[in-house]
Amino acid sequence: MNPFELPVIGVPTERADAARNRQRILCAAETLFARNGVAATSMDAIALEAGVGKGTLFRRFGDRASLALALLESSERDFQESFIRGPAPLGPGAPPCERLIAFGQALLSHLAAHGDLLLAAQTAGTPGKRFDAGPHGTYRAHVITLIRDAAADLDAEYTAEALLAPLGAEVVLHQLRGRGMALTRLAAGWESLARRVLTTPPI
Amino acid sequence: MNPFELPVIGVPTERADAARNRQRILCAAETLFARNGVAATSMDAIALEAGVGKGTLFRRFGDRASLALALLESSERDFQESFIRGPAPLGPGAPPCERLIAFGQALLSHLAAHGDLLLAAQTAGTPGKRFDAGPHGTYRAHVITLIRDAAADLDAEYTAEALLAPLGAEVVLHQLRGRGMALTRLAAGWESLARRVLTTPPI
DNA sequence: CTTGGATTCGGACTACAGTCCGCTTGTAGG
DNA sequence: CCTACAAGCGGACTGTAGTCCGAATCCAAG
Numbered sequence: 001m002n003p004f005e006l007p008v009i010g011v012p013t014e015r016a017d018a019a020r021n022r023q024r025i026l027c028a029a030e031t032l033f034a035r036n037g038v039a040a041t042s043m044d045a046i047a048l049e050a051g052v053g054k055g056t057l058f059r060r061f062g063d064r065a066s067l068a069l070a071l072l073e074s075s076e077r078d079f080q081e082s083f084i085r086g087p088a089p090l091g092p093g094a095p096p097c098e099r100l101i102a103f104g105q106a107l108l109s110h111l112a113a114h115g116d117l118l119l120a121a122q123t124a125g126t127p128g129k130r131f132d133a134g135p136h137g138t139y140r141a142h143v144i145t146l147i148r149d150a151a152a153d154l155d156a157e158y159t160a161e162a163l164l165a166p167l168g169a170e171v172v173l174h175q176l177r178g179r180g181m182a183l184t185r186l187a188a189g190w191e192s193l194a195r196r197v198l199t200t201p202p203i
Numbered sequence: 204m205n206p207f208e209l210p211v212i213g214v215p216t217e218r219a220d221a222a223r224n225r226q227r228i229l230c231a232a233e234t235l236f237a238r239n240g241v242a243a244t245s246m247d248a249i250a251l252e253a254g255v256g257k258g259t260l261f262r263r264f265g266d267r268a269s270l271a272l273a274l275l276e277s278s279e280r281d282f283q284e285s286f287i288r289g290p291a292p293l294g295p296g297a298p299p300c301e302r303l304i305a306f307g308q309a310l311l312s313h314l315a316a317h318g319d320l321l322l323a324a325q326t327a328g329t330p331g332k333r334f335d336a337g338p339h340g341t342y343r344a345h346v347i348t349l350i351r352d353a354a355a356d357l358d359a360e361y362t363a364e365a366l367l368a369p370l371g372a373e374v375v376l377h378q379l380r381g382r383g384m385a386l387t388r389l390a391a392g393w394e395s396l397a398r399r400v401l402t403t404p405p406i
Numbered sequence: 407c408t409t410g411g412a413t414t415c416g417g418a419c420t421a422c423a424g425t426c427c428g429c430t431t432g433t434a435g436g
Numbered sequence: 437c438c439t440a441c442a443a444g445c446g447g448a449c450t451g452t453a454g455t456c457c458g459a460a461t462c463c464a465a466g
Binding site for chain 2: 462
């Protein structure tokens with residue numbers, strides 16, 4: 001291989017055994033998460049079930065949160081696709097306030113469906129990490145745009161994070177499970193919250 | 204002592220050595236937190252510095268979060284006192300919307316002043332625990348009352364937690380440190396957020 | 407002062423996330 | 437097919453929160 005050219009495109013072609021192990025690990029994690037729950041499954045157990053060393057597990061996925069994220073990959077991609085390019089009111093076409101309401105409600109459903117996994121993905125060892133890695137950045141950029149379109153006088157960057165906070169996994173799962181609030185109630189509460197924030201108040 | 208009567212009042216009189224150890228532990232924790240930072244100080248190190256066994260440390264304070272909370276006790280009490288019985292607009296007397304704005308801004312200052320400690324207090328090992336123990340319950344009750352007074356048509360329970368979410372330690376410290384947003388900016392953003400939510404929109 | 411027994415002490419122990427490094431293996435080039 | 441070496445492997449190791457239980461201690465009552 002010409003040492004002055006990169007192989008094909010950035011990606012240095014993953015070795016066959018590495019790819020096989022990645023699959024084994026994902027499969028083992030899925031099995032154990034389904035059998036015993038996400039919170040009760042240790043990384044050691046996943047490595048054992050996958051027939052792989054612990055070092056391999058962490059080499060592939062970095063940490064627990066990233067492994068959870070990898071398992072969510074396809075549904076996460078679908079979700080992002082739906083609010084970026086999907087049909088209105090989630091996707092483009094609807095007025096920004098309606099899009100924001102739909103976004104929050106879709107995220108609430110996403111959380112209800114994949115709660116434990118999303119919780120694990122957002123519970124990084126180092127606090128604050130979840131804001132830098134993971135899908136948060138995409139959500140944030142989307143919400144900032146919607147706020148700018150709907151209410152130019154707001155501090156969009158601040159408001160985006162403020163509105164994203166009650167859609168975090170820990171908060172929502174606490175409301176759903178700890179407080180026994182129904183998903184429909186959260187959806188309704190979010191709608192009136194978002195509508196009030198994006199509606200310019202009378203002077 | 205008459206075995207049919209409790210000593211004085213519920214509290215079964217703490218033993219002298221236990222009280223002494225509690226003080227030693229609090230003092231050691233304060234020292235080490237100040238010297239090396241909260242995040243970099245382990246429970247082992249605190250026990251060692253206090254000249255106390257690890258079991259004693261955990262017997263007294265239960266876990267890391269509760270120890271952090273114990274260190275915050277006096278400033279936390281002052282803060283709660285100020286919004287429950289203090290002067291307006293934080294305390295009673297001002298209209299509920301102004302009180303809510305002042306509450307959020309005071310909480311933001313509280314976070315800016317005691318960030319690391321509050322972060323440790325809110326980063327419980329078991330996710331969601333921070334909503335059940337600690338000051339969150341008091342904040343929640345206060346905000347629910349204010350919302351009920353200001354906007355009867357809102358779901359006060361949902362809205363209280365939604366508005367408290369962007370005042371959580373992890374979020375605020377991320378904004379202050381990770382994003383470099385100034386405290387005054389957060390205070391201004393919170394004000395317009397709270398004002399919009401509590402102001403009934405035109406039909 | 408002595409004693410009885412509940413309370414507390416302390417450090418060994420468990421479980422877990424994440425790191426490290428010497429050994430193995432797949433693969434590209436000959 | 438052979439070879440060299442980068443990539444990958446695995447499990448021992450570290451550091452941490454939190455648990456447990458036999459031993460030591462304190463306090464009240466006599």
